[in-house]
Amino acid sequence: MTRTINPDYIRGDLYTQRFEQGKRENTLILNMGPQHPSTHGVLRVVLEMDGEYIVRAEPVLGYLHRMHEKMAEVKSYVGFMPNMGRVDYLHPLAWNWSYAGAVERLAGIEVPRRAEFLRVIATELNRISSHLLWWGAYLLDLGAFTPIMYAFEDREILMDILQRPTGARLTYSYFRLGGVGADMDERCLRQILDFVPYLRKKLPVYKDLVTDNVILRKRLEGVGDMDVDMCRRYGATGPILRGAGLASDTRLNETYSVYNEIDFDIPSFPETDAMARYMVRIREIEESLKIVEQAVAMIPEGEILIKGAPKPNWKAPAGEAYFATEGARGKVGVWVVSDGGKSPYRIKLRAPGFSNLSLFAEASQGTLLADAVAIMGSIDMVIPEIDR
Amino acid sequence: MSEQLARRFTTLCLAKGEYKKSGQAWVATLSPRDLPAAAQELLDAEFHIEDVCGLDISEGLMAVYHFDHFTRPGRVTLRVLADRDKPEIPTISHIFQGANWHERETNDFYGIIFTGHPNLIPLLLPEDADFHPLLKEEAARKNAAALLEKGEILDQAAGFTLFDAPVADAPIESGASGEGEAAGEGGK
Structure with a gap:
């Protein structure tokens, strides 16, 4: 035949x-x-x-494109929030925040202080869970199967904690315009405070098991140079920029919420290679734990949502606003343009992964194919965020 | 961005933004041919590109570029208005390589043609897509003055009227006063 x-x-x-x-x-x-x-x-x-x-x-690109920006133009301001849980499913709370922040900036809404702390706590816990999943999946890419079991065990606890206030395990839409959807009760805060020392004890295990492993170091050191100039030309932010030696973080650089009241460091490593980006993320887990610990101690009593918070038929004032937050992958920006109607006139979602991945073509030139996999993983891409 | 740097752009309109209200420190409207030079100035001043957005307004198709600095925050917005019948804007992908994908995306969504772009093929939409999803119906379009931040104008070219157009008759309510009504009717 x-x-x-x-x-x-x-x-x-x-x-x-x-x-x-x-x-x-x-x-x-x-x-x-x-x-x-x-x-x-x-x-x-x-x-x-x-x-x-x-x-x-x-x-x-484009295999996971869902046109969130078009959906924004036909939904109400409140109704678009669940989309933000689905853009980047690993760190959805950063997207929640960028969108809520942009609309709040446009409408001049002040968020209650307790809600600011709840936002910080939830977002930082989510950042840790995002980094843990990246860690497990990256090592899987590099051929080590076991670490993802450890990562998922710890991530499971975080998901249990976040499930209590947010009601979801993955696609959180916890934020509201003018606050958050639910309070964290005593039990939840106690769980969080128990989790901090637990993960601190686990991090040395990660270090012994993986970070100091000679095979990992041989695969990552000197691979995939991305320097500050390259980050500038491509708009790469987050761990890539900090792995290029520049301690720049939207949380402090363009400070928002109560981050400037909390004491934490911006880890940066000057080696510009995949190992530097790996180390940045591992150190960021520690810093996020520090933030969470302080925020739980500092959290004031009070309202979690402003009175008369926007409802589905709420109209935003006409104008434009840009708001950026630091996601697990870099600067998450939302640009909202309003004509005074019930739906946004235009929403632009600035995904950090999009800019970070565009750098891959240049960074992978002349490398071995196996190293390209190490470079791609070190970018920490989440495709739904890149394709939106 | 210092005023000194801002003054080096050839602009139609240069204005200081109100950062607390809009997240923009500077807003400049440029004619398409002056865009690459301004982008080069920004790269030389160590700015990075955040994104390139399209916007469909009554006056035509607008491309909006956001830049920021890694250590000295202050967002710079460049606006370039293109003719709807011939939406051509020169590319800046040879200056900021990151603009390459952003421009392809804007071409997908709005059909703006970035002249000189090395590879202007669909990025997110299917290769045979013959539509631009974010273009608006004629009736739904608003003019620039009704949507965009005008800012505190420092310099304006003669005959530049983009932000002087009468504001459309859309009901504009302030955030605070709209809430009472919203709270009453909401939850239906």
Whole structure:
């Protein structure tokens, strides 16, 4: 039996064909993803390979695109909040915050002090759970299976804690315009205070098990240089920037809420390689624990939501506002434009992962394919956030 | 950003933003041809690119660029208005490489053509998409004066009237006064 092969199918889609045009002699075009395990779901990268070395790489996006920005234009201001839990499912509270912050800035809403602390506590716990999942999944990418078991065990506790005030385990929409949705009761705060020393005890285990492991160091040290100049040109922020040696963090740089009342450090490592970015995240877990501990001690009694908080038929004043927060992956920005109606006129979601991943093409040039996986993982990408 | 730097842009309108209210320290409206030079000035002054957004308004299609500094906060917004029939704006992807994807995305959503872009093919939409999802219906469009922050104008080119247009008759309520009514009717 003869098999017929569609010649168009072999030539690939638009992205492969365009990529092929710039091909050098004796190189191979390789398609990685969108179902490759180390592309975390649905990222596709078209590669031009010279043996084991990457000549060119081009990420192809859009497999998880849901057009949140269009949804914003047909929903009410309040009704759009659940979308924010679904943009970045690993650190949804940063998105909750950026959106709530942008609308509050536009409408001049002051958030009650207790709610500010609740926001800080929940967001920092969520940051830890995001970093834990990254840690486990990254090591999985690098071929170590066991660490993700440890990470998930600890992350499970965090999800139990956050489930109490937010009512969800993954796609949180805890924030409200003008506060938060529910208070943290005594039991929840006690659970949090128990968790802080628990995780502090676990972190040395992580260090002994993985961070000091010679195989990990050999795979990460000196791999994937990303310096400050590159971050500037691509707009890369978060652990990538701090792994390039610049201690810049939106929480303090463009300070919001009560972060300037809390004592914490911005870890930065000057090595610019994948190991530096790894270390930044591990240190950030410690710093987040510090923040949570202080915030629980400082939390005042009081309201958690302003009186007359926006309801679904609320109209925002006309105008524009930009608000940025520090997510686990970098600067999460929301730009909201209002014409005075019940729905936003325009919402732009500035995803840190989008800018961070755009840097991958340049960073992976001339590296081994196996190192490219180490670089990609060190960017900590969450595809739903990149594709929005 | 210092005023000295801001003055080096060739602008149609240069204004100081009210950072506490809008998150923008500077807002400048430029003609498309002056954009790359302004972007280069910002890169030289160690600014980074945050994003490139499109905006569909009555006057045409606008591209809005946000820049910020890693250590000295102060968001700089550049606005460039393009003609709806021929929405062409020069690319800045050779200056800020991060703009490459942002411009492709804006092309997807609004159909703005970034001239000189090395690879202006769909980024998030399917390769055969023949629509621009964020374009608005004629009736739904508002003018720039009704939407965007005007700021404290320092410098304005002769004949520049973008922000002088009469505000559309959309009901504009302040945040505080709208809430009472909202609270009463809400929850239906």
